[in-house]
Amino acid sequence: NDITFIEISGSGQNTKLARNDYGWTVANRDSYPANTKTIVKSLLEISELRTIEPKSKLPKGHKKLGLMGPDIEPFISRQILIRGLSDQTIVNLIIGKSAQGLEGNYVRKNAENQSWLARGMLSLSPDPMTWLDTEIMDVPSKYIKAIKINNPEHREIYISRKTSDTDRFSLNNIPEGYEVKSRSSLASLASLTEQLRFVDVRSRDRIKNSNISRTIRITTFDSLVIEMTQYDSEEGEWVEFQFLATNSPAP
Numbered sequence: 001n002d003i004t005f006i007e008i009s010g011s012g013q014n015t016k017l018a019r020n021d022y023g024w025t026v027a028n029r030d031s032y033p034a035n036t037k038t039i040v041k042s043l044l045e046i047s048e049l050r051t052i053e054p055k056s057k058l059p060k061g062h063k064k065l066g067l068m069g070p071d072i073e074p075f076i077s078r079q080i081l082i083r084g085l086s087d088q089t090i091v092n093l094i095i096g097k098s099a100q101g102l103e104g105n106y107v108r109k110n111a112e113n114q115s116w117l118a119r120g121m122l123s124l125s126p127d128p129m130t131w132l133d134t135e136i137m138d139v140p141s142k143y144i145k146a147i148k149i150n151n152p153e154h155r156e157i158y159i160s161r162k163t164s165d166t167d168r169f170s171l172n173n174i175p176e177g178y179e180v181k182s183r184s185s186l187a188s189l190a191s192l193t194e195q196l197r198f199v200d201v202r203s204r205d206r207i208k209n210s211n212i213s214r215t216i217r218i219t220t221f222d223s224l225v226i227e228m229t230q231y232d233s234e235e236g237e238w239v240e241f242q243f244l245a246t247n248s249p250a251p
Helices: 036-047 060-063 183-193
Strands: 002-010 013-020 023-026 051-055 076-086 087-096 106-109 115-121 136-138 144-150 155-158 210-218 222-231 236-245
Touching: 013 076, 036 060, 036 076, 087 236, 106 222, 115 222, 136 236, 183 210
Parallel strands: none
Antiparallel strands: 002 013, 002 076, 013 023, 051 115, 076 087, 087 106, 106 115, 144 155, 144 210, 210 222, 222 236
16 A cells, blocks of 8 residues: 555566555556556566575676666666655565476666565566556447438438337438448448547547547437547547537536
8 A cells, every 4th residue: 555656668668557545556557557457467466476595796697687678678678666655665676587397586676786586477568558547338239229420521421219229220311313332331430439449548538639520429218428539649649539428518
């Protein structure tokens, strides 16, 4: 409970986890909420780490064990930095190669020259995405009543159905002389809300000035409204989500 900050570096990546009044966040992902269970598991792994025997004190030995640090050996070494309530360093650990025939690693503590063989496996990843719960929503397609897609350069796409007892959607506002190419393609649109996850995340304030390329409004049979706004930026496509009830304008 005294821990307020964790930083993991290695493999050319870096994760900064910070605890505030609302819980743990990934600081270098615009303070998006972190997966607390993963953090607790990782801290327990560190607390259960036990040194078995001392190893080299020399840089030559550190290099052989992968303990030069991620700045020098980014794809071999990991560094774990943990700070407490007063910003004091609680753990400063360099993790090197795995020990053959043993569930353990070579480690170096607190920037000391002494290296150790330690028992215990550490799964802490320097990839920020591994610390996030990436699920956005999981709404079964059978609950979807209507979907509207608007693109400034095209006509509105509007599909709907009257009851949830059928998978058959109707495409509205079909121009005269045209017909639906594939009924299954209409039904597949409803699966958009199932097991939807993100591959990256950032604050809305950083994308709000980008061009809006598309908006999607999904209505369910139980009065949930899902509004998705797609932005095009230099880094790619970002989507903002808002969830509303049909009887309330507030998201």
